[in-house]
Amino acid sequence: MSKAVSFISRRFGQYDPASLADYEAHDGFKALKKVLGEKIDGYDIAKVLSDNGIQGRGGAAYDMGRKWSQARDVKGGHKWVVCNADEGEPGTFKDRELLKNDPFQVLEGMIIAGWSVGANDGLIYLREEYWHLRPVILSAIKQCEEAGYLGDDILGSGLNYRIHLYSGAGAYVCGEGSALSESVEGKAGRPRGKPPYIKQCGVFHLPTCVNNVESFSLVPNVLLDDEGFYKSQGTPECPGTKMISVSGNVKNPGVFEIPFGTTIREIIELAGGVADGHEVRLVQLGGASGCIASKDQLDTPYTYDDLKKAGLTAVGSGAVLVVDDRTSVVDFLRMTQAFFCHESCGQCTPCREGNRHIALTLDKLAEGTCTRAELDSAIRYARLMTDASICGLGQAAQSAFLSALKHFPADFELKKEAAVK
Amino acid sequence: MKPSDQTPDVLTAGEAAAIDQVIADHGNDATQLVGILLSVQEAAEGRYISRAAAVYVARKLGLKITQVYDVISFYTAINDEPQAKFTLEVCSSAPCQVNGASSLLDDLSELLGVGVGETTPCGKFAIRKVPCFGACDVAPAVRCNGKVYGGLTDKDKVAAMLKELEGGAC
Numbered sequence: 001m002s003k004a005v006s007f008i009s010r011r012f013g014q015y016d017p018a019s020l021a022d023y024e025a026h027d028g029f030k031a032l033k034k035v036l037g038e039k040i041d042g043y044d045i046a047k048v049l050s051d052n053g054i055q056g057r058g059g060a061a062y063d064m065g066r067k068w069s070q071a072r073d074v075k076g077g078h079k080w081v082v083c084n085a086d087e088g089e090p091g092t093f094k095d096r097e098l099l100k101n102d103p104f105q106v107l108e109g110m111i112i113a114g115w116s117v118g119a120n121d122g123l124i125y126l127r128e129e130y131w132h133l134r135p136v137i138l139s140a141i142k143q144c145e146e147a148g149y150l151g152d153d154i155l156g157s158g159l160n161y162r163i164h165l166y167s168g169a170g171a172y173v174c175g176e177g178s179a180l181s182e183s184v185e186g187k188a189g190r191p192r193g194k195p196p197y198i199k200q201c202g203v204f205h206l207p208t209c210v211n212n213v214e215s216f217s218l219v220p221n222v223l224l225d226d227e228g229f230y231k232s233q234g235t236p237e238c239p240g241t242k243m244i245s246v247s248g249n250v251k252n253p254g255v256f257e258i259p260f261g262t263t264i265r266e267i268i269e270l271a272g273g274v275a276d277g278h279e280v281r282l283v284q285l286g287g288a289s290g291c292i293a294s295k296d297q298l299d300t301p302y303t304y305d306d307l308k309k310a311g312l313t314a315v316g317s318g319a320v321l322v323v324d325d326r327t328s329v330v331d332f333l334r335m336t337q338a339f340f341c342h343e344s345c346g347q348c349t350p351c352r353e354g355n356r357h358i359a360l361t362l363d364k365l366a367e368g369t370c371t372r373a374e375l376d377s378a379i380r381y382a383r384l385m386t387d388a389s390i391c392g393l394g395q396a397a398q399s400a401f402l403s404a405l406k407h408f409p410a411d412f413e414l415k416k417e418a419a420v421k
Numbered sequence: 422m423k424p425s426d427q428t429p430d431v432l433t434a435g436e437a438a439a440i441d442q443v444i445a446d447h448g449n450d451a452t453q454l455v456g457i458l459l460s461v462q463e464a465a466e467g468r469y470i471s472r473a474a475a476v477y478v479a480r481k482l483g484l485k486i487t488q489v490y491d492v493i494s495f496y497t498a499i500n501d502e503p504q505a506k507f508t509l510e511v512c513s514s515a516p517c518q519v520n521g522a523s524s525l526l527d528d529l530s531e532l533l534g535v536g537v538g539e540t541t542p543c544g545k546f547a548i549r550k551v552p553c554f555g556a557c558d559v560a561p562a563v564r565c566n567g568k569v570y571g572g573l574t575d576k577d578k579v580a581a582m583l584k585e586l587e588g589g590a591c
Binding site for chain 1: 451452453454455456458459484488491492494495496497498499513514515516518519520551552553554555556557558559560564567568
């Protein structure tokens with residue numbers, strides 16, 4: 001059975017991503033022409049996004065229409081639109097496919113964002129790991145400039161708007177809005193204390209509206225969706241479709257567009273099922289900072305609310321990492337923990353020290369030498385990190401550990417001799 | 422003595438011109454420092470930012486040298502030491518690990534005769550563990566000079582990849 005749909009991925013493989021003319025021949029820039037031609041107000045565009053129930057695709061799942069209308073509210077002459085293409089969550093590669101297969105769609109969404117929120121500049125922050133996508137993006141920007149979709153007085157609407165390309169350099173933390181802003185300013189990507197929030201004080205300390213690649217890709221499609229296809233997908237509480245990246249021990253890992261409400265089990269089947277006849281041990285949702293589900297939770301529908309009810313936080317980055325019974329829960333957590341030890345920027349104490357401490361405890365758990373007191377301290381540190389870290393990295397780093405304690409209690413039973421020590 | 426300390430503190434005219442070109446391509450924009458350093462590094466012998474290059478970039482962009490080194494030392498993708506011609510970056514994140522990234526590391530070490538973090542005596546190959554670079558659909562994967570080599574599930578495939586890199590021998 002296949003539950004895949006194509007809404008924002010509908011042009012994948014259908015046109016040459018190096019050609020603007022080809023994009024135009026496939027309904028490209030139709031939404032922008034409609035918006036600028038009819039001079040649709042930014043608040044009305046934001047309302048369309050909200051009416052379709054779109055939540056930001058970067059991980060925080062913020063109401064996108066609300067974000068755009070707040071961005072429009074902000075007073076100030078110079079505003080920025082930022083496309084966050086720093087998808088660093090392990091197991092996530094859907095933005096790579098969106099940029100590779102349909103770069104113009106992302107640009108169109110960004111130009112509509114510029115019009116809606118009243119910005120004159122937009123930028124794409126591309127992770128260094130996707131350096132190979134720079135030529136295709138730069139060429140798309142150039143073609144749009146030549147055709148008058150970017151620059152001064154776009155399509156005679158009076159909108160002046162340009163898009164710039166910025167590079168990351170292998171720092172996961174730069175996916176966080178304020179760290180990204182620092183990086184764009186030519187500095188080390190250390191997150192800022194908040195408030196002020198990015199919407200008031202982002203890149204170059206100007207009001208900034210940040211969205212993910214997938215969020216921008218949705219915009220032109222939703223604006224042209226007169227028949228209400230998007231809303232007809234998914235569940236009444238969580239309509240629409242979602243790009244997911246399925247990886248790990250499945251037969252056919254890859255990027256899929258699914259309607260919300262598809263169960264985790266169906267997602268695994270979509271990717272060909274578990275490889276080599278093994279059993280599912282766990283599924284991690286949303287990348288390294290996501291919660292892990294046990295095999296008893298596979299019938300949970302993939303929606304923001306259902307996942308939350310099941311104690312799995314949310315959709316996050318859209319990563320679905322399937323791990324079979326060859327890897328133990330504790331060993332899996334050690335892999336995730338190694339990642340956070342490497343990626344913590346070291347600025348705030350809870351994240352810097354907490355990650356290292358928990359890594360040591362997990363090593364001891366794997367060796368069978370962990371004591372009750374040590375495990376309890378690790379749990380306390382994990383909760384402290386969640387409460388007291390400066391940015392989302394430290395706050396979410398222990399989601400996997402804390403959810404594992406809940407969903408896999410048997411894996412944390414201490415060896416007898418260690419427990420009495 | 423670190424290798425970078427042995428390099429002369431002056432740039433050749435060609436190196437300076439290459440940096441000028443990179444900075445011009447980035448619109449002489451100091452806020453593009455991260456991208457500029459990556460491009461300078463890409464064009465440089467040894468794929469790293471030498472002290473002379475860092476000083477030159479700082480002066481050209483009107484930045485303090487400490488600002489430039491803050492960036493160089495913060496980002497893992499920017500090197501301040503000469504790199505092997507082929508630095509094999511092995512993904513060590515969970516999606517690759519559960520697909521056998523550690524046996525991939527073992528295979529590489531055996532074929533090249535060096536461990537993780539080491540460089541072959543000829544200076545041509547090095548093995549490094551890196552976090553996810555978004556090639557989880559072809560796990561386990563290696564990235565080398567920006568190119569991804571995926572599906573390295575057994576030793577023959579690892580050997581075939583090395584062969585693609587100038588015959589895979591020192």
